[in-house]
Amino acid sequence: QKEVEQDPGPLSVPEGAIVSLNCTYSNSAFQYFMWYRQYSRKGPELLMYTYSSGNKEDGRFTAQVDKSSKYISLFIRDSQPSDSATYLCAIILTGGGNKLTFGTGTQLKVEL
Amino acid sequence: GAGVSQSPSNKVTEKGKDVELRCDPISGHTALYWYRQRLGQGLEFLIYFQGNSAPDKSGLPSDRFSAERTGESVSTLTIQRTQQEDSAVYLCASSQTGNQPQHFGDGTRLSIL
Numbered sequence: 001q002k003e004v005e006q007d008p009g010p011l012s013v014p015e016g017a018i019v020s021l022n023c024t025y026s027n028s029a030f031q032y033f034m035w036y037r038q039y040s041r042k043g044p045e046l047l048m049y050t051y052s053s054g055n056k057e058d059g060r061f062t063a064q065v066d067k068s069s070k071y072i073s074l075f076i077r078d079s080q081p082s083d084s085a086t087y088l089c090a091i092i093l094t095g096g097g098n099k100l101t102f103g104t105g106t107q108l109k110v111e112l
Numbered sequence: 113g114a115g116v117s118q119s120p121s122n123k124v125t126e127k128g129k130d131v132e133l134r135c136d137p138i139s140g141h142t143a144l145y146w147y148r149q150r151l152g153q154g155l156e157f158l159i160y161f162q163g164n165s166a167p168d169k170s171g172l173p174s175d176r177f178s179a180e181r182t183g184e185s186v187s188t189l190t191i192q193r194t195q196q197e198d199s200a201v202y203l204c205a206s207s208q209t210g211n212q213p214q215h216f217g218d219g220t221r222l223s224i225l
Contacts, residue, residue: 004154032211043116043203043216044155088154098143098210099157099171 003027006089006103015112019076023089023103026070030101032092033065035074037085038105044088048074079110114138116217118204124223125194133189133220137206144187145207145214146179150200158202161187162210191222199224 006023013019021035032051036044048063050056056063064073072089086107090100117136125131137144146158157171161181172178176194181187191198201221205214 006154034213036216041218041221043205043218046213046215049213090155092211098162098207099145099160099168100147100155100205100214101157102154104152104154 001026003101004089004091004103007106008104010107010109012109012111013079015079015081015110017079017110019079019083019108019110021074021076021087021089021106021108023072023091024070025072025091025101027093028067028070029094030070030091031094033063033072034090034092034100035061035063036088036090037083038088039085044090047087081110081112084109116204116206116215118202118217118220120220121218122221122223124225126225127194127196129194130190130192131194131222133191133202133222135187135189135204135206135217137185137187137204138215140184141206141208141215142184143207143210143212143214144181145205146187146189147203147205148200149203149219155203158189194222194224196224198222 035048038044053067060077062075086105088105089103144161147155159179160168176192179189201219203219205216207214
């Protein structure tokens, strides 16, 4: 079993839709949670960073963490074609040397 | 301000050759990380530098891989006697300190013929 599981997609939605992207993880010692967006042939770009259970909102993006279920989500409201990218969840293990453990990424396409 | 800079952006080389990849972190960032992204797979941690501490090399896949960092500046990742399975995008990231968000460069796309 991988430490971080993420549905690879691809996920295709119409413009304006609400998108839900999800990851599950196996180790309860994971304490820092991030979402990155990666466009083709570019490096990952940090979208959201949180370390507590609950919701964190930034513009059209909301990150949700449920530590009891070991489940994290990213919601995108009013999705735009420019949101078409691969979304990566990433987690840091407490005491694990700050290295990120990534999901495999979900490919999202927002269509006009 | 400038982000993380990596060079070269693309590298094609023959099997068995050595390659050296370079990373310039964001100025002032004490932590620097190398990751590898193989086609269809997630990013894999390779090595982590934090200030003057001994690096965490736990992710290096073999002794053909090594990395150095001079102080809190440039880092180089060296792969000796390259193999076809080394073909991947090599990504560098930096953060202000450990546990802070990591910011990535655009990577070096390495192809081994």
